[in-house]
Amino acid sequence: MTVESTAARKPRRSAGTKSTAGKTTARKSPSTDPELVQLLTPEGKRVKNAEYDKYVAGITPEELRGLYRDMVLTRRFDAEATSLQRQGELGLWASLLGQEAAQIGSGRATREDDYVFPTYREHGVAWCRGVDPANLLGMFRGVNNGGWDPNSNNFQLYTIVIGSQTLHATGYAMGIAKDGADSAVIAYFGDGASSQGDVAESFTFSAVYNAPVVFFCQNNQWAISEPTEKQTRVPLYQRAQGYGFPGVRVDGNDVLACLAVTKWALERARSGEGPTLVEAYTYRMGAHTTSDDPTRYRGDDERLAWEAKDPILRLRAYLEASNHADEGFFAELERESEALGKRVREAVRAMPDPDHFAIFENVYADGHALVDEERAQFAAYQASFTDVEGA
């Protein structure tokens, strides 16, 4: 890979004056990239891979259908959340549209005792961990700042401050190593996050302490309006080399490849070989969030090119060509999707607004005199209204 290496070497006194930011031509097409791990082509053809085939060798048709089901239901859930936002039921939504394979492949590679540290877009991984999708919507509706117990599914709370969670993941992994346990940790982050100091520090710590952590970077090409070129001059997976651990670029729209590569990386971590960086090369098909306007910074051509690599259509083509799924399966899944959408919609609408006193709940584990005092003042103030209204 020598993406833009000449441009990078040329001295540029006035940085950015002739930038190619946002131009798709500056990027190497992932389908022609020899270093991109791919097991299913965009047309749904199974291709051989000497290194990674063994991680999905025993996969059954039922498991393949399971991956397909996961992706379809996750996409359905995501679409429902997007429309709930449009209808004013949610304040904001960060869609994962296009990233289903990266999330389901990596999520299904984790073991129950592994621990996941997500950002705010990992709805598919949450699904794989058994978190009720409705619980993901509380913070987007504005009724809480989290919404689930991280320890019941080993799935941490969503992290909005970019990059922070990679350090938490590393520390957790250091703890696993100290305990002599054989589980592993996976930390999710974006291509934009790769610029944060916290991410660099997590690479350093995990390498130095040989922590059992997999860094799973979903390079969806954009950090809000900024293309990956505004974050890095080398392909992201190559960063790992400088820290002394392996980095791999996988086709992020290929669920099988994501599953295989993540399994490999998690097994490395479990067997004491330390951290791995996986760069899932994928695409954010929608807006960054529902408050973003992508027409200001990118054209439709790019999206159309990526639609041809859609992760769901790809697996469907493979399932059909290999006779692993019949009409009945797809029809049943369609019904299940509709039911999920309906359930999520009803759950959101039924979500009560939080009690006013929730402001003062759980500020401290051991309590705090000032919080008690302010709660009492707040109660008296609230009561003054009730008296007036009741009078």
Place this chain on the structure above:
Amino acid sequence: MAAETVKNLALAKAINESLRRALDTDPKVLIMGEDVGKLGGVFRVTDGLQKDFGESRVIDTPLAESGIVGTAIGLALRGYRPVVEIQFDGFVFPAYDQIVTQLAKMHARSLGKVKLPVVVRIPYGGGIGAVEHHSESPESLFAHVAGLKVVSPSNPSDAYWMMQQAIQSDDPVIFFEPKRRYWDKAEVNTEAIPGPLHKAKVVREGSDLTLAAYGPMVKLCQEVADAAAEEGRNLEVLDLRSVSPIDFDSIQASVEKTRRLVVVHEAPVFFGSGAEIAARITERCFYHLEAPVLRVGGYHAPYPPARLEEEYLPGLDRVLDAVDRALAY
């Protein structure tokens, strides 16, 4: 300059025009931040600037706040005047180290030889129904640090002129923009001669009590004064405009007249700017005060989810309540 010197502008647009003017008049001025280029920032405050001034003056930075402020320090050392954007209040903390340990101190450490004319723009405060980390008011954390100046305009005209003055200042200025007022419109005279950056303004004359506020709470205090007027109370409203330094002379002058003071801010009351004002004004006006200085602000709790922010933020009733209490002494 265009003939039109008085314009009706939203606060965000006023800052945009101010930045445009600074880029136009001083080739050393730079705009830096995440998404400030093509997108024009998530609030469109930098809209169109990259198009007109190019990518070397309006710089889309990597997603790294410590990097943004740290490199701005280096650029300032080299003679530039960077105006950096932190996308939201809650994301300034990765840069807090650079701001507190470096930006604030280098002038003193260099025995005055080094000047760091860096402006750090931070859209701040709540009331827009956002998710976690998008509604905070961390101004006290910066005001507590010697070497930094901290200001916050409350209206489009001040936003325009205070930005000009902040950019021209040789000191680092933390420029808190009240995001819930971004869309409020008012007249901006681009030829007016502004008052000093750190001087408070009486925005409504009154005799019974002084309401002191800055940024997003000034408009609320004006509404409170309107409501109180209906009950026959004549409140004075002071727009502090600057949190470091604070114009205590103007507060003192007002309190000597009204003898009562209520300070209103969105940030938590505990260890907040209101505490500083209460302490100093108590010292300065001990024999004038008819009531203790009261504070209205946020609670000692994390900023709550959107559906609770109305309970958390000072609103009309909570401020009126404090006014009643002060007047009851």
